[in-house]
Amino acid sequence: MKSFHDLAELTTEEITELLALANRLDKHPEPEALRGKVLSLLFLSPSLRTLTSFQAAMTRLGGGSFVVSPEMSIHGLETRPGIVMDGAAAEHIREAVPVIASYGDAIGIRAFAQRSDLEHDVADQEFAELVDLVDKPWINMESAMQHPCQNLADWKTLDDYDVPANGGKFVLSWAYHPKALPLAVPSSTLYTAARRGMDVTVLRPEGFELPESVMQKASAAAEAAGGSVKESDDRVEAMEGAHIIYAKSWSSTKHYGDKIKDKEARDELVDWCVDEPWFDNARQDCRFMHCLPVRRGVVVAENILDGPRSIVIHEARNRMLAQMAVLHRMMGAS
Ligand code: CP
Numbered sequence: 001m002k003s004f005h006d007l008a009e010l011t012t013e014e015i016t017e018l019l020a021l022a023n024r025l026d027k028h029p030e031p032e033a034l035r036g037k038v039l040s041l042l043f044l045s046p047s048l049r050t051l052t053s054f055q056a057a058m059t060r061l062g063g064g065s066f067v068v069s070p071e072m073s074i075h076g077l078e079t080r081p082g083i084v085m086d087g088a089a090a091e092h093i094r095e096a097v098p099v100i101a102s103y104g105d106a107i108g109i110r111a112f113a114q115r116s117d118l119e120h121d122v123a124d125q126e127f128a129e130l131v132d133l134v135d136k137p138w139i140n141m142e143s144a145m146q147h148p149c150q151n152l153a154d155w156k157t158l159d160d161y162d163v164p165a166n167g168g169k170f171v172l173s174w175a176y177h178p179k180a181l182p183l184a185v186p187s188s189t190l191y192t193a194a195r196r197g198m199d200v201t202v203l204r205p206e207g208f209e210l211p212e213s214v215m216q217k218a219s220a221a222a223e224a225a226g227g228s229v230k231e232s233d234d235r236v237e238a239m240e241g242a243h244i245i246y247a248k249s250w251s252s253t254k255h256y257g258d259k260i261k262d263k264e265a266r267d268e269l270v271d272w273c274v275d276e277p278w279f280d281n282a283r284q285d286c287r288f289m290h291c292l293p294v295r296r297g298v299v300v301a302e303n304i305l306d307g308p309r310s311i312v313i314h315e316a317r318n319r320m321l322a323q324m325a326v327l328h329r330m331m332g333a334s
Contacts, residue, residue, distance in 0.1 A: 040104030177249030
């Protein structure tokens with residue numbers, strides 16, 4: 001495996017094999033599998049789970065890792081192309097990335113969307129330019145539109161909880177958050193549930209529709225896998241018979257890049273906080289998923305997070321197992 005970027009680039013057989021390997025490594029640890037191997041981790045955006053789960057994954061497989069982020073005592077990093085560097089930044093990403101990559105056997109990179117131009121972010125061009133600087137196997141640790149490590153962990157979580165693939169009902173719901181957040185998790189989560197063959201409803205208020213290309217990609221995946229994709233702003237209809245509600249906030253696509261209009265729109269939507277009444281006509285055992293971090297009492301009520309519906313901790317632990325499988329495939333002897 002030379003890269004791990006988008007589940008759409010993997011065959012169903014490859015996804016199934018990665019999930020089986022994640023389960024195997026959980027039950028039968030291989031502490032020598034990546035002995036002597038080094039993973040470079042470049043975080044241009046913040047993280048808790050991705051950072052620590054990759055470090056834990058490498059350690060559990062017998063390898064090592066190092067982390068670079070702008071918050072550390074590194075030189076100021078310039079990312080703009082074609083710039084005369086006579087300002088504060090002393091180092092350009094065009095040298096920093098290949099240098100960091102050269103110290104490892106593979107590299108993970110995280111770089112969130114800029115969130116000023118929707119078309120630009122949907123094209124995920126900046127991430128493509130970053131990995132163009134790398135001549136080693138690489139992992140997308142979240143770009144403008146993709147979060148494949150989260151997606152693989154979520155797929156495993158659905159399997160672990162015996163949520164049916166065909167016939168399983170998955171609601172991806174927008175939720176209130178005071179800030180405009182990226183589209184990577186909702187877009188790639190929608191694709192993942194659709195690719196798994198589930199019947200997916202994107203529950204979102206007007207103005208927060210996911211981009212057309214994202215919906216089309218998911219619809220095509222669902223059709224091929226025996227599932228379906230639809231959109232709704234009707235909570236009661238969307239939650240009917242749901243097995244899973246996956247909550248996430250994201251930027252207004254209608255007012256993308258316009259902080260004031262986005263805030264005006266979202267400030268009307270503070271009641272989009274997942275709480276028990278949302279589950280009234282869902283399945284009795286409907287579960288709550290979220291990629292974390294999550295704001296308690298804002299995105300979801302505390303009683304849901306602390307109650308039996310929530311599987312967010314299991315989901316987060318699966319990040320480590322899913323990534324162990326990816327690293328094993330990418331850097332292991334086989
Ligand atoms: N879910 C996720 O990627 O978490 P972090 O942002 O903490 O890495």
